[in-house]
Amino acid sequence: METSLTPQSLGQRGLLSDIRAFLAIIRREWTIFIRYPSWIIAMLIWPLIFPMLYILTARALSGPDGSGLAVFMKTTGATDYIGYIIIGTTVWMWQNIVLWDVGFALRQEQMRGTLESNWLSPTWRFSYLLGHTGPQIVSMAIFVLITAIEFGLIFGVRLNGSGWMLALVMLAAIPAIYGLGFAFASLVITVKEANAFVFLIRGLVMIFCGITFPIAILPEWMQAVAKWMPQSYLIHAMRTAAFSNAGVNELLPDLIPLLSFGTFWLVVGYLAFIWMERRARQTGAIGQY
Amino acid sequence: MSDFAIEATQLVKKFPARPGTGDKKTEGEAASSPKKKRWQFWKKEPKALFTAVDGVDLQIQRGEIFGLLGPNGAGKSTTIRMLCTLLEPTSGTARVNGFDVVKQANDVRRSLGTLLAGERSIYWKLSGRENLEYFAALYHIPQPIAKKRVEELIERMELKDRANELVEKYSTGMRQRVAIAKALLARPPILLLDEPTLGLDPQAARRLRELIAELKQEGHTILLTTHYMEEADQLSDRIGIIDTGKVIALDTPAGLKRRIEQKEVIKLEVTGWHDEIGEKLKSITGIENLITRQQGEADLWEVNMQAHNSRTAIPRIVEHISGNGTRLVNMNIVKPSLEDVFIHLTGKALRD
Numbered sequence: 001m002e003t004s005l006t007p008q009s010l011g012q013r014g015l016l017s018d019i020r021a022f023l024a025i026i027r028r029e030w031t032i033f034i035r036y037p038s039w040i041i042a043m044l045i046w047p048l049i050f051p052m053l054y055i056l057t058a059r060a061l062s063g064p065d066g067s068g069l070a071v072f073m074k075t076t077g078a079t080d081y082i083g084y085i086i087i088g089t090t091v092w093m094w095q096n097i098v099l100w101d102v103g104f105a106l107r108q109e110q111m112r113g114t115l116e117s118n119w120l121s122p123t124w125r126f127s128y129l130l131g132h133t134g135p136q137i138v139s140m141a142i143f144v145l146i147t148a149i150e151f152g153l154i155f156g157v158r159l160n161g162s163g164w165m166l167a168l169v170m171l172a173a174i175p176a177i178y179g180l181g182f183a184f185a186s187l188v189i190t191v192k193e194a195n196a197f198v199f200l201i202r203g204l205v206m207i208f209c210g211i212t213f214p215i216a217i218l219p220e221w222m223q224a225v226a227k228w229m230p231q232s233y234l235i236h237a238m239r240t241a242a243f244s245n246a247g248v249n250e251l252l253p254d255l256i257p258l259l260s261f262g263t264f265w266l267v268v269g270y271l272a273f274i275w276m277e278r279r280a281r282q283t284g285a286i287g288q289y
Numbered sequence: 290m291s292d293f294a295i296e297a298t299q300l301v302k303k304f305p306a307r308p309g310t311g312d313k314k315t316e317g318e319a320a321s322s323p324k325k326k327r328w329q330f331w332k333k334e335p336k337a338l339f340t341a342v343d344g345v346d347l348q349i350q351r352g353e354i355f356g357l358l359g360p361n362g363a364g365k366s367t368t369i370r371m372l373c374t375l376l377e378p379t380s381g382t383a384r385v386n387g388f389d390v391v392k393q394a395n396d397v398r399r400s401l402g403t404l405l406a407g408e409r410s411i412y413w414k415l416s417g418r419e420n421l422e423y424f425a426a427l428y429h430i431p432q433p434i435a436k437k438r439v440e441e442l443i444e445r446m447e448l449k450d451r452a453n454e455l456v457e458k459y460s461t462g463m464r465q466r467v468a469i470a471k472a473l474l475a476r477p478p479i480l481l482l483d484e485p486t487l488g489l490d491p492q493a494a495r496r497l498r499e500l501i502a503e504l505k506q507e508g509h510t511i512l513l514t515t516h517y518m519e520e521a522d523q524l525s526d527r528i529g530i531i532d533t534g535k536v537i538a539l540d541t542p543a544g545l546k547r548r549i550e551q552k553e554v555i556k557l558e559v560t561g562w563h564d565e566i567g568e569k570l571k572s573i574t575g576i577e578n579l580i581t582r583q584q585g586e587a588d589l590w591e592v593n594m595q596a597h598n599s600r601t602a603i604p605r606i607v608e609h610i611s612g613n614g615t616r617l618v619n620m621n622i623v624k625p626s627l628e629d630v631f632i633h634l635t636g637k638a639l640r641d
Contacts, residue, residue: 009399010438011399114410123429281374283304
């Protein structure tokens with residue numbers, strides 16, 4: 001039954017094809033993101049609600065004359081306690097959103113039924129996770145900008161430092177924050193339910209990384225644990241960049257460990273993905289709900 | 290290029306079994322397996338395995354429509370998933386378009402167009418056109434060609450008027466057409482269509498069957514799984530029947546039907562059916578493969594059985610059915626269909 005009509009695939013190999021596929025994943029993700037209008041509400045409300053909890057607690061604990069705040073600022077070296085809290089809570093929210101968003105990206109595709117149809121194409125499979133990250137970073141940048149505008153307008157919070165240095169620190173944190181997200185995404189596809197793990201990680205960040213207090217007040221063993229968490233360096237570096245005129249040299253003690261953790265977590269994230277992909281081929285996990 | 294579009298040799302897939310399930314051991318295997326000693330508490334018992342596909346051999350010719358039929362859990366989907374590289378075989382080999390499904394997985398994916406999860410395989414928050422443009426990029430089709438191909442398929446699938454609307458606003462039939470267009474985007478030589486007409490209204494299903502026939506004319510090789518016997522009969526050049534992970538028959542539809550052409554099929558419609566009647570009917574000499582199916586919510590049952598000689602069997606059938614609140618409503622004697630071949634081979638209906 002050999003036929004001369006046998007069609008030839010229109011697909012072409014090469015790096016350019018893979019780059020185009022990667023860009024298509026980013027465009028798809030962004031298009032779907034903006035088609036759920038609820039994101040606008042989340043973007044406007046969340047930056048206010050979560051830090052407000054700590055800001056109001058701080059006011060209540062500072063005493064009727066607010067003298068407690070002076071003690072707090074002396075201990076932390078901060079010039080603005082609200083700015084100090086906002087930076088910690090923003091980092092916490094960033095990691096939290098990445099775990100839910102990037103961490104559950106493949107799982108959501110799996111539940112929707114589209115993961116298999118992506119997996120069946122000849123595109124490099126890690127692109128699906130990487131592509132999801134692009135729009136996530138953009139939406140997170142908008143989130144940070146809205147936080148700055150809202151607290152600037154409502155509470156009069158002002159940056160003393162350089163916005164560029166702040167952006168540099170956040171850029172340096174991307175590999176660590178998203179590398180953890182990649183590793184987590186592979187775990188979620190394997191075990192299906194990993195909510196408890198998100199609660200654990202964000203709980204650790206909350207307690208050990210000093211989102212609303214200086215790490216120096218923690219017991220020594222907790223300070224030792226904090227040194228192994230990239231979020232500790234990120235929070236410290238962001239506070240330094242935002243509220244002092246620190247340049248790159250002053251930020252290096254935080255940037256170097258941050259980038260080292262970033263390299264570590266990216267490698268772990270990629271290896272976890274390879275492991276998950278291999279395991280899925282053996283168990284059929286990609287098509288399972 | 291390989292002579293065959295798809296070739297599988299002794300393909301086996303085993304999965305870890307859930308507790309209490311798994312393959313039964315033969316007496317010899319059970320006797321030879323070492324007993325766990327009490328002090329070996331750290332040694333893990335070997336994991337129980339469930340064999341989903343058990344030594345499947347397939348040779349599908351280029352340009353052929355090959356129907357793979359089997360009841361639920363027979364191993365059809367596992368076989369297809371191994372052929373399209375979603376699953377790795379436990380043992381055996383498979384080649385698609387001449388490429389090994391394990392060692393040359395990406396070449397296999399380039400050669401295939403797949404319809405696996407039907408309407409769920411596309412993005413409902415994207416339009417039909419956006420879906421096709423997205424998948425064209427994933428299949429590495431250069432942009433100018435992709436643009437032309439997307440328009441061509443939108444036209445062919447009769448989606449032109451609504452191509453820019455979100456897929457969530459489409460009917461099931463329209464979504465299925467987008468999913469098929471996605472499978473055709475890269476003009477792959479081989480198509481794997483898993484239940485392509487499932488959930489479609491009769492008119493949409495007929496249009497899709499016509500399309501599948503056209504695709505064969507264009508030179509595509511098609512591996513089709515379906516629950517609809519008439520569909521398999523009408524479309525397939527050859528049919529493989531798979532049950533408990535094994536291919537138990539493989540022939541042309543006519544060849545399969547010839548296997549039981551000396552038999553007749555007695556179809557009854559009965560009210561007040563109970564299982565004891567079934568046992569009595571099975572005891573009649575020359576009656577085999579009795580299958581019952583309730584017709585909707587009403588107390589009306591369809592009873593099908595195969596007989597070597599209906600003339601001698603009918604008086605005894607009527608005798609067993611009459612009385613005890615059971616009433617014979619209708620009776621027909623028909624020539625065996627493909628479904629009867631299936632029942633003859635597997636002992637169950639396709640939808641069991």
